[in-house]
Amino acid sequence: MSATAKASVASEINRLHAEVVRQADDSQKCLHAALVAAWQAGQLLLAEKKRVRRTMGDGAWILWLGQNFRASPRTAQKYMRLAESVADVSALEGLSLRQAYLRLGIATEPKSRANSAHVDELPAHVRLAGKLLVAIKRDAAHTPPERWTAFRQDLRALYDHLRRIFEAGPPNFAGPPLSNKDQP
Secondary structure, three states: OHHHHHHHHHHHHHHHHHHHHHHHHHHHHHHHHHHHHHHHHHHHHHHHHHHHHHOOEEEEEEEHHHHHHOOOOHHHHHHHHHHHHHHOOOHOHHHHHHHHHHHHHHOOOOOOOOOOOOOOOOOOHHHHHHHHHHHHHHHHHOHHHHHHHHHHHHHHHHHHHHHHHHHHHHOOOOOOOOOOOHHO
16 A cells, blocks of 8 residues: 555544544534423423413412323423423533433433444353353352362363354354364
């Protein structure tokens, strides 16, 4: 690769890095703006709730919300709890609305997976292998050295069986078995 091409690649990498930094900064600003808007809406909702209850009675608040607020009563409740919890929203600088709710103990629903990209579930053998590795690592940390030998012997039969499977390859496998240097 020529020096000019290397400089061009480096220039593009740095341009993209600058874009990442700018977009991340814009994202933080948007998250804070959403938090401020929710806090301000909460302040207004609290004031309106007092007014509605004073002029129309306690039961009128839910009716007022249903007619005038374009979100759920639960959202209104979270906005009001946010406004009640902090006198100055700048105390929550750098947090998303969800992070602020969590920090203040305001219950939130789990994030919905409905709009996220579909990711296939891992095959059962991969999930089980992962669980086995986690268990081995966890138990290894708490197993006294004298019991570690017994632990290894318990797993030796499984290791030998799996090794035969991997060395033989899948059914109808035409390639040579793995050599010792190919094994992890």
